[in-house]
Amino acid sequence: MIVSYKWLNEFIETGLSPEDMGHKLTMAGLEIEGMEPSGDDTIFEVNVTPNRSDCLSVLGIARELRAITGNTMKLPDHEVKDTGSTAFKVEIKDPELCNRYAGRVVRGIKVGPSPEWVKEKLEKCGIRSINNIVDITNYVLLELGHPLHAFDLNTLKGGVIKVGVAGKKNSITTLDGSERKLPEDALLIWDGERPVAIAGVMGGAETEVTESTTDIFIESAWFLPASVRVTSKTLGLSTEASYRFERGTDVLMLEAALDRTARLVSEIAGGTVEAIVDQWPIKAKPEPIKARYSYLNRLLGTDLPHREILDILGRLDMEIREEEGGFTLVPPAFRPDMTIEADIAEEVARLYGYDNIPTLSPLADISPNRSGVRKRELLAAIRTGMRNFGYHDAVNYSFMNPAHLDLLSLQPDDTRRKAIAVANPLRAEDGLMRTTLVPTLVSNLAYNVARGASEVRLFENAKVFINFGGELPEEPHRLGGVYWRSGSVRSLYKDDAEPFYSLKGTLESLLDLLRIEGVEYVQSQEPFFHPGKCADLLIGGNPAGYIGVLSQRVMEGFEIKSKQEAVVFELDLDLLIASAPEKPTYRPVPRYPAVERDVALMVDRKVSVADITSVIESRAPEIFESVELFDCYMGKGVPEGKKSLAFNLVYRSPERTLTDVEVETAHNKLIGSLVKETGGTVRGY
Numbered sequence: 001m002i003v004s005y006k007w008l009n010e011f012i013e014t015g016l017s018p019e020d021m022g023h024k025l026t027m028a029g030l031e032i033e034g035m036e037p038s039g040d041d042t043i044f045e046v047n048v049t050p051n052r053s054d055c056l057s058v059l060g061i062a063r064e065l066r067a068i069t070g071n072t073m074k075l076p077d078h079e080v081k082d083t084g085s086t087a088f089k090v091e092i093k094d095p096e097l098c099n100r101y102a103g104r105v106v107r108g109i110k111v112g113p114s115p116e117w118v119k120e121k122l123e124k125c126g127i128r129s130i131n132n133i134v135d136i137t138n139y140v141l142l143e144l145g146h147p148l149h150a151f152d153l154n155t156l157k158g159g160v161i162k163v164g165v166a167g168k169k170n171s172i173t174t175l176d177g178s179e180r181k182l183p184e185d186a187l188l189i190w191d192g193e194r195p196v197a198i199a200g201v202m203g204g205a206e207t208e209v210t211e212s213t214t215d216i217f218i219e220s221a222w223f224l225p226a227s228v229r230v231t232s233k234t235l236g237l238s239t240e241a242s243y244r245f246e247r248g249t250d251v252l253m254l255e256a257a258l259d260r261t262a263r264l265v266s267e268i269a270g271g272t273v274e275a276i277v278d279q280w281p282i283k284a285k286p287e288p289i290k291a292r293y294s295y296l297n298r299l300l301g302t303d304l305p306h307r308e309i310l311d312i313l314g315r316l317d318m319e320i321r322e323e324e325g326g327f328t329l330v331p332p333a334f335r336p337d338m339t340i341e342a343d344i345a346e347e348v349a350r351l352y353g354y355d356n357i358p359t360l361s362p363l364a365d366i367s368p369n370r371s372g373v374r375k376r377e378l379l380a381a382i383r384t385g386m387r388n389f390g391y392h393d394a395v396n397y398s399f400m401n402p403a404h405l406d407l408l409s410l411q412p413d414d415t416r417r418k419a420i421a422v423a424n425p426l427r428a429e430d431g432l433m434r435t436t437l438v439p440t441l442v443s444n445l446a447y448n449v450a451r452g453a454s455e456v457r458l459f460e461n462a463k464v465f466i467n468f469g470g471e472l473p474e475e476p477h478r479l480g481g482v483y484w485r486s487g488s489v490r491s492l493y494k495d496d497a498e499p500f501y502s503l504k505g506t507l508e509s510l511l512d513l514l515r516i517e518g519v520e521y522v523q524s525q526e527p528f529f530h531p532g533k534c535a536d537l538l539i540g541g542n543p544a545g546y547i548g549v550l551s552q553r554v555m556e557g558f559e560i561k562s563k564q565e566a567v568v569f570e571l572d573l574d575l576l577i578a579s580a581p582e583k584p585t586y587r588p589v590p591r592y593p594a595v596e597r598d599v600a601l602m603v604d605r606k607v608s609v610a611d612i613t614s615v616i617e618s619r620a621p622e623i624f625e626s627v628e629l630f631d632c633y634m635g636k637g638v639p640e641g642k643k644s645l646a647f648n649l650v651y652r653s654p655e656r657t658l659t660d661v662e663v664e665t666a667h668n669k670l671i672g673s674l675v676k677e678t679g680g681t682v683r684g685y
Contacts, residue, residue: 001045001046001047001048001055001056001057001061002043002044002045002046002124002125002126003043003044003046003058003061003125003142004038004041004042004043004044004058004121004124004125005018005021005041005042005043005044006040006041007058007121007124007143008021008058008061008062008065010058010076011058011059011062011073011074011075011076012062012065012066012069012071012072012073012074013071014065014069014071016069018035018042018044019035021044021065022035022044024065024068024069025044025046025061025064025065025068027350027353027354027355028064028067028068028350028351029049029052029350030046030047030048030052030055030061030064031046031047032044032045032046032047033045033046033047038124041124043124043125046061050247051247051337052337053145053244053247053248053249053336053337054145054250054334054335056145056243056244056247057141057142057143057144057145057146058142058143058144059075059143059144059145060145060334063316063317066315067312067315067316067351068351070315075256076143076144076260077260077263078256078257078259078260078263079259079263080104080259080262080263080266080273081266081273082104082262082273082274082275082276083272083273083274083275084275085274085275086104086105086274086275086276086277087159088103088105088159088160088161088217088274088277089159089160089161089277090102090103090160090161090162090163090277090278090279091160091161091162091163091279092162092163092164092279092281093162093163093164093165094163094164094165094187095281095282096224096282097163097165097187097199097223097224097227098163098187098199098221098222098223098224099222099224099251099280099281099282099283099284100221100222100251100254100278100279100280100281100282101161101163101219101221101222101278101279102219102220102221102254102255102258102276102277102278102279102280103161103217103218103219103220103258103276103277104217104218104258104259104262104273104274104275104276104277105153105215105216105217105218105273105274105277106215106216106218106262106265106266106271106272106273106274107153107214107215107271107272107274108214108215108270108271108272109133109213109214109215109216109265109269109270109271110214110269110270110271111131111132111133111209111210111211111212111213111269112131112132112211112269113129113131113132114129114131114132114135114136114268115132115268118132118135118136118139118268119135121139121142122135122138122139122142125142127142127240131209131211132265132268132269133150133209133213133216133265133269134150134209136150136261136264136265136268136269137149137150137218137261138240139264140257140260140261140264141240141241141244143260144253144256144257144260145244145249145250145253145257146220146244146249146250146253146254146257147200147240147241147244147245147249148218148219148220148257148258148261149197149203149218149219149241150209150216150217150218150219150261151196151197151203151207151209151216151217151219152207152208152209152210152213152215152216153213153215153216153217154213154214154215155196155206155207156191156192156196156207156217157191157192157193157194158191158192158193159192160191160192161189161190161191161217161219162189162190162191162192163187163188163189163190163199163221164187164188164190165184165185165186165187165188166182166183166184166185166186166187166188166195167184168184170182170188170195172188172195172196172197172198172204173204173205173206174198174202174203174204174205174237175202175203175204175205175208176202177205180198180235180237182195182198182235183230183231183234183235185227185230186198186199186227186231186234186235187199187200187223187224187227187228187231189219191207194206197219198231198235198237199221199223199227199228199231200221200223200227200228200231200232200241200242200245200246201228201231201232201235201237201239201241201242201245202237202239202241202242215271216265216271218258218261218262218265220254220255220257220258220261221254222249222251222254223245225245225246225247225248226246228242228245228246229242229246232246248336248337250333250334251284251333252333252334253333253334255276255278258276259276286330286331286332286333286335286336286338287339288328288329288330289328289329289330289331289338289339289340289341289343289344290323290326290327290328290329290341291326291327291328291329291341291344291345292325292326292341293306293309293325293326294325294326295326295341295345296309296341296344296345296348299342299345300345300348300349300352300357301357301358301360302352302357302358304348304352308352309348310322310327312347312348312351312352313329313344313347313348315351316332316335316347316351317332318330318331318332319332329344374577374582375577378514378576378577378580379461379573379577381513381514382461382479382510382513382514382573382576383461385509385510385513386459386481386506386510389457389506389509389510390457391457391458391459391481391483391506392457392458392459393458393459393460393461394440394441394444394458394459394460395460396437396440396441396444396460396462397430397440398433398434398462398463398464398465399422399425399430399431399432399433399434400419400430400432400433400434400435400436400439400440401428401429401430401431401432401439402419402431402432403429404439405417405419405432405439407439407528407554407557407558408436408438408439408527408528408554409527409528410527411527415435415466416435416436416466417435418435418466418467418468419432419433419434419435419465419466419467420432420433420465420467420473421433433464433465433473434464434465435464435465435466436464436478436480436570437460437462437464437478437480437570438480438528438568438570440460441458441460441480441481441482441568442482442550442554442558442560442566442568443558444456444458444482445458445482445484445558445560445566446558446559446560449484449560449561449562450559450561453486454485454486455484455485455486456482456483456484456485457481457482457483458481458482459479459480459481459482460478460479460480460481461477461478461479461573462477462478462480463475463476463477463478464476464478476572476573476574477572477573477574477577478570478571478572478573479545479570479571479573479576480568480569480570480571481503481506481568481569481570482566482567482568483499483502483503483506483566483567483568484499484562484564484565484566484567485499485564486562486564487563487564498565499549499564499565499566499567500533500534500547500548500549500565500567502567503547503567503569504521504535504547507537507547507569507571511576514576514579514580515580515581515584516539516576516579516580516581518539518540518541518579519537519538519539519544520537520538520539520541520610521535521536521537521538521610522535522536522538522608522610523535523536523608524536524546524547524548526546526548528548528550528551528554529546529548529549529550529551530548530549530550530551530552530565533548533549533565534546534547534548534549535547535548537571539575539576539579540579542575543572544571544572544575544576544579545569545570545571545572546569546570547567547568547569548567548568548569549565549566549567550565550566550567550568590652590654591654592652592653592654592655592656592657592658593652593657594625594650594651594652595650595651595652595658595660595663596648596649596650596651597648597649597651597663597667598630598646598647598648598649599646599647599649599671599674599682600631600644600645600646600647600682600683601644601645601646601647601674601675601678601680601681601682601683602638602639602642602643602644602645602680602681602682602683603642603643603645603678603679603680604641604642604643604679604680605634605641605642605643607678607679607680609629609632609645611678612645612647612674612678613627613629613647615673615674615677615678616647616649616670616674619670619673619674619677620670621651621666621669621670623651623652623653623658623662623663623666624649624650624651624666624670625650625651625652626649626650627647627648627649627650628647628648629645629646629647630646630647630648631644631645631646632644632645632646633646644683649667649670651663651666651667
């Protein structure tokens, strides 16, 4: 907001120098970003925060000076003599979007240059002079903060103004000469036949005031801020009017602004002013706010007397009713930002003076929260571990494309379908809060592959948001990752492992790092994976996540043009952290030697390694120590539909050296149970 020091002094005589005035405004929350001399005047550049739309005018800043200094403020004369009647009509078809619309007809004007005092004030505030009518609407905009618009009355058809949405297939040529296709929900100003202005944004070229204009209709209205904001953003059209309307204007001030404009027009351009036309279908009242003296002083860290608090708020045009222990306050219409008790505390603080509030050290319990510390330590260990494994940390927005859930073929009852819709997404592709990390990680992969990356290793540690019907969604923590490499990757060290096993090995190393035991891998049923190249992870029998090769359909859906496999994983990070032991468990180095035996078992291909190891561990004798798969063969000599799995079994006693006889006896018994329960045959051991 650009404002003149001399113009401010027309509203309120403070006796302050420009420097002192700028300092006091800044300390009260209106930061003066710049001060520039201009002849006998000083121009302030004021940084007005988005919630203080009432300060986007000379009047608004003068109100602040009155509250700061306690001096008397005077308003410009806006009384106007009119004919007492008018034939012009106004109809509001969408009152939710336009709560109030007022206007006046002025006949017999003469359009020409503005007086020098008008030009000078506009130019100091960065607005060029056009003609006396347009300049007056801009002048009152700066003076009182309410946007106005003047139509050439003789170009309006039907003697009526209607306020309603655009509907289908409507366009308008605006004052800047551009033809604009209008969104269906854009609020427009219509005459009897066609749209003549985009409500709150810009007028139309066909009804523009020109040198030949003799009669005008002056508009002053209140439009819903959200409606103006959406229309302005959709059209890519921002104006001084839209800047104010989308932040909220004073529904009461619009009448004074209209009368002030009509008065100046009759004084400067001549003409006869007709009676006001004022449609006000929805009269919203500011909500009262209850406040307690004890709360205000506790929040501010002060001990202000009750009377001083009331005096401060009284200088802000607040309607106050005292009550036991506090008061009820009704904010004025020009302060829509005041809605809760803390807002009142802010007003008291800034006018009492932030520099007058004592600085006190806060009292806080600094005893450490062990669970919080432990979680941070484990998260740091996971990040470090994944980086050490060659993966890069990905940071994505917490949104996802609704279409990606369909692309992943998730069933209607899948938990990941319980998503929260974003009320005002920046784009349709970010319309949901994400319930899984997979879509964004795969999108990251697509982005890198499209730009010629030869290898992609990414991981992400973030929360997802799942709507189970509560007041707020649940926010489980997830660890996800993606691995892909092109066929042209060259390395000093040959790595023949398939991508699935490379990433699986990384996860196993991570679980070892966290000392998590009892991990099982079972066949996954996730619909976005390649069948047979995927697994679900169980920790202590609880679902902990999944890993798998993306199906070709998903790769194509994300436009990943590659014949190489891409592997993704997603783990329940909360379960991982809960499963990690708080302290490591140590065992002494075994005193007695181990005895190893190998066995190769031929089974049906549908029998998993996990099934076999589960049987071994459940039937194992006391001297059994461990089992490990070291070979999987499905070639010559193995019948179709079968596979040969070779295991290494280790036997050891903590008390003595085992004899060959007792090892053979225990081993043969275990193999017999294994053959019986799996239906396999022993190939030799």
